[in-house]
Amino acid sequence: MTQAGTAGGDGTPPSDGAGEEQVAFDINDFPGGARAAIEAVLMVVDEPVTEAALASALELPTEDVAAELEALAEEYTSQHRGFMLRRLAGGWRVYTRSEYAPVVEKFLLGGQQARLTQAALETLAVIAYRQPISRARVGAVRGVNVDGVVRTLLARGLVQEAGQDEESGAVLYGTTDYFLQRMGLDSLDELPPLAPYLPSDDVLEELAAEGHA
């Protein structure tokens, strides 16, 4: 099963081949090249796959794999495919395109997808921006007991337990990768900034100064 494995479209072998275990394929022999090979792997993954993992399987430099992934994603878009390739939650994966959600939901879920209540959304927002956070603290922000809502979010896989508060021992919660996916985010850093919604410093100062108005 050995063969010349000096892969790499750009001529740089990922490893210096000599005396090493060889791969049973040459990426260039494939009619669709590295791009099609990447597509094939994407068909079998059940979680976002990193560029590094793909690069290792294909014996290609990570940069090449990243470039192919970007190109594939663009290709799917320009061809108006029903699916797309997105980097979400830290890795690449094939998703249905959101325009076709009604059809997919009809097919997969037999109808509409349950939507979150306003209370659940608010609780989710507090957890997303303040994680890891205890239920009590979320309740403090929302001004109401959130136990039931947190249970709902747990059951929906949007939040998960994320350790314990050292002092109080209270369970802390954080968001899941599924949350990132449902938000169309690659990482928590991409959450819309909260700052614009918070009052500016001068408003707060004004408040403080107005004490004896």
Place this chain on the structure above:
Amino acid sequence: MTQAGTAGGDGTPPSDGAGEEQVAFDINDFPGGARAAIEAVLMVVDEPVTEAALASALELPTEDVAAELEALAEEYTSQHRGFMLRRLAGGWRVYTRSEYAPVVEKFLLGGQQARLTQAALETLAVIAYRQPISRARVGAVRGVNVDGVVRTLLARGLVQEAGQDEESGAVLYGTTDYFLQRMGLDSLDELPPLAPYLPSDDVLEELAAEGHA
């Protein structure tokens, strides 16, 4: 507990929409048309889908759907995609193209050793001690939907279907011989008794009383 993905396999649409809110889409409004909508569905189903099921979901004549499917299959081939669309066992499904099997194999083999997640372990434990048990019951015990986790355990060969609940008709699950083997047990009788790990009766009663008050 609803289950996604049951539709289509047997050719029946998930719901015929009669008396139900109609899904709000017009196939012609999609940039990629019916073809892209079909692709979207095909990308996320794990059972072969019949033309009739697709036709029903898309509200299109079956002949049109069949023609689109043929066209899609040809398109994937001519574009040298890494996947293909094949009609097998009366339904259509996306598969990796065989040429790329070596890459897929390498990718799969290169994966990290898999560990059960905490959720999977808990689910497995509950099934082991309460078998035969339905997914819904496990979910009730764990307080979350366990459909995905049970699928993982099935794929891993640790649990299997073990009959049907007489009343509800729900599928029941039990552990496999492979499970015993991996646990180093000769039979289920050798599972350690739960009692030492359970809180004392009065604590349990108290918990139960509080939980259901």
Place this chain on the structure above:
Amino acid sequence: MAAPPEVSAGPDLAEAGAGDAAVPGGVIHRREGQPFEVHLDVFSGPFELLLGLIAKHKLDVTEIALAKVTDEFVAHIRTAQQAARDWDLSEASEFLLVAATLLDLKASRLLPTQREDDEEDLALIEARDLLFARLLQYRAFKQVATELGERMATVGRIFPRDVGVEDRFSRLLPELVMGVAPEQLAAVAAQAMVPKPPPTVGIEHLHAGHVSVREQAGLVVARLRRQPRCSFRDLVADADSTLVIVARFLALLELFREGVLAFAQDEALGGLDVHWEGPAEGAVGATEIGSEFDEGDPAPAGPGGET
């Protein structure tokens, strides 16, 4: 102990994600022939209600002229209490805290005092700023939640391919590392099967400090035994923070529920007198007092006092 009420449910709220800045002014909207109702499915907390009232009167959140809002808020609480006697205590206490702060604010504006360095004044300013800060924070999260809801309804409305490997590859799945002894499995199973204790609500979140309702209950009981008739004012005379006052008040409510004391109040908003009616010594279930509030404290053994 009553399970916490479903504070918000109902798909009717889904549209709130569509930028409807929810004016729960409708909350205290009087329906034909019906008393005021607590529509817990329409709003879900004092901040929600307060924002609704503020929006209704087109006041800026930072506007201090809240007298009218205060009146409506207090009216709302009163009717809510009448409408639902089993109002969740933790929720009610949150409402009461907001109401108390608002009333303090209103009172301070009605009284022509200019006591620059009065401690009460300072505390008042602190309370007001705290309330506003929390209100503003809540508003920010509410708005960003709307944005998250929109993302969920658009770019997030996608489905990953999660098909599993084809049969021909299934033998290639990485070897599963079990690393679990049967005893561990038993422990995991036992843990999963034990009914989860009902979640507790702490009051530590109301302020930074941590005051134990249980401890305050012990203190209150000791004092009442010495002086069986006592005003609430006296009971909290030495309290060094609002939180201590709240904790003692909650402790009194719990003791009231235990049937060991009675309240007397001659007129609305008048002084509150407390009469001790419990045993002169011995436990009064005080070990459980506060278990509902004192998050993180080791839960005392024994069921919740009703026995």
